[in-house]
Amino acid sequence: xxxxxxxxxxxxxxxxxxxxxxxxxxxxxxxxxxxxxxxxxxxxxxxxxxxxxxxxxxxxxxxxxxxxxxxxxxxxxxxxxxxxxxxxxxxxxxxxxxxxxxxxxxxxxxxxxxxxxxxxxxxxxxxxxxxxxxxxxxxxxxxxxxxxxxxxxxxxxxxxxxxxxxxxxxxxxxxxxxxxxxxxxxxxxxxxxxxxxxxxxxxxxxxxxxxxxxxxxxxxxxxxxxxxxxxxxxxxxxxxxxxxxxxxxxxxxxxxxxxxxxxxxxxxxxxxxxxxxxxxxxxxxxxxxxxxxxxxxxxxxxxxxxx
Numbered sequence: 018x019x020x021x022x023x024x025x026x027x028x029x030x031x032x033x034x035x036x037x038x039x040x041x042x043x044x045x046x047x048x049x050x051x052x053x054x055x056x057x058x059x060x061x062x063x064x065x066x067x068x069x070x071x072x073x074x075x076x077x078x079x080x081x082x083x084x085x086x087x088x089x090x091x092x093x094x095x096x097x098x099x100x101x102x103x104x105x106x107x108x109x110x111x112x113x114x115x116x117x118x119x120x121x122x123x124x125x126x127x128x129x130x131x132x133x134x135x136x137x138x139x140x141x142x143x144x145x146x147x148x149x150x151x152x153x154x155x156x157x158x159x160x161x162x163x164x165x166x167x168x169x170x171x172x173x174x175x176x177x178x179x180x181x182x183x184x185x186x187x188x189x190x191x192x193x194x195x196x197x198x199x200x201x202x203x204x205x206x207x208x209x210x211x212x213x214x215x216x217x218x219x220x221x222x223x224x225x226x227x228x229x230x231x232x233x234x235x236x237x238x239x240x241x242x243x244x245x246x247x248x249x250x251x252x253x254x255x256x257x258x259x260x261x262x263x264x265x266x267x268x269x270x271x272x273x274x275x276x277x278x279x280x281x282x283x284x285x286x287x288x289x290x291x292x293x294x295x296x297x298x299x300x301x302x303x304x305x306x307x308x309x310x311x312x313x314x315x316x317x318x319x320x321x322x323x324x
Contacts, residue, residue: 023259028269031256034249035269039276041245042121043284045112048237054109056226057238059217062101064242066210072251073207085204090212092198096205097213100191101246106220108184114177117281118289119161122297123181125274128304129154131189138193150307157299158182165292202254210246268308271301 048057073079086093112120129151135141159167162178172178198205221227230238274297281287 024261027256027260029256030252030259031269034253034256035273036276037244037249037252038270039273040280041241042112042117042277043280044237044241044245045109045120046117046281046285048234048241049109049113051231051234052238053226054106054113055217055221055224056230056234057109057241058101058105059214059221060230060235060238061105061242061246062210062214062217064239065101065246066207066214066242068243068247069203069207069210069251072203072248076203078204081201081204082207085200086208086211089200089205089208092200093205093208094212096191096195096198097209097211098216099187100213101210102213102216102220104184104187104191105246107180107187111177111180111184114174115181116173116287117285118278118287118293119173120177120181121277121281122161122274122293122300123158123178124184125297125300125304126154126158126182127185127188129307130185131192132307134186134189134193138190139196146309147307150303153303153306154300157296157303159296160292160299161296163292164290165295203251206247206250271305274301 045057048061052060070079073082108120108124111123115123129147132147133143133151136143158178162172162175164173200208218227278289278293278297282289
């Protein structure tokens with residue numbers, strides 16, 4: 018069975034985004050050897066803004082930015098304060114305290130966190146399989162955070178685990194409220210970074226961290242900003258627009274943590290712990306279980322007419 022040209026492009030864009038995302042945990046950890054978390058937020062945000070402006074220029078849409086800014090400056094300031102400013106500040110702090118393998122595995126629970134937050138925020142109903150998925154996923158977090166010492170409940174770094182979990186709340190909350198955002202996605206993301214950059218600059222100045230960074234730190238921040246925060250988002254958005262089957266593209270994200278662990282071992286040099294593998298398996302298993310369709314009764318026809 019051959020894929021239509023648009024579907025082939027969708028898979029190419031989606032796979033490109035997933036492979037790029039797989040490198041960022043290693044990039045975070047290496048960059049944090051040369052920059053503080055708040056410095057990394059500042060320089061990566063600047064790099065991402067430049068990347069997004071370049072994309073808009075290539076699309077010949079830069080003139081739209083001024084009008085969008087005048088119309089949406091309040092929401093852009095609010096969204097930008099959450100993402101990238103607070104979210105990445107919390108996430109990078111978690112990465113500075115935890116091994117990359119632990120921080121990235123815990124961060125993958127954000128999809129489940131979004132489902133749980135949608136109950137009070139969007140008044141959605143919590144299904145039984147969502148509750149089971151939550152128990153399995155957070156058991157995985159517990160395995161990772163305690164490095165398999167569940168009965169002792171001794172966390173490798175309690176603050177790091179709490180910050181990693183807090184980052185999932187911020188990210189999930191951002192995307193839930195983003196469903197009500199009327200801005201065009203690329204324009205909206207560009208405005209978020211434009212309005213958050215002064216916040217990052219002021220935060221670094223207040224904490225006396227505007228010292229000249231090393232070239233290694235700047236290179237890492239440029240990579241993180243262009244890929245994690247900017248260009249990869251556009252790749253993923255393009256894949257979702259081109260595909261005829263959203264689920265097939267969305268499922269590519271399950272490749273990311275496995276590739277990421279391999280890169281963390283090869284590039285960062287971390288020995289991958291058995292507890293990380295077990296915890297990640299539980300997290301991915303919980304997320305996969307959440308996606309399973311509810312079983313139909315035999316008398317109920319399939320929605321698409323298939324048998």
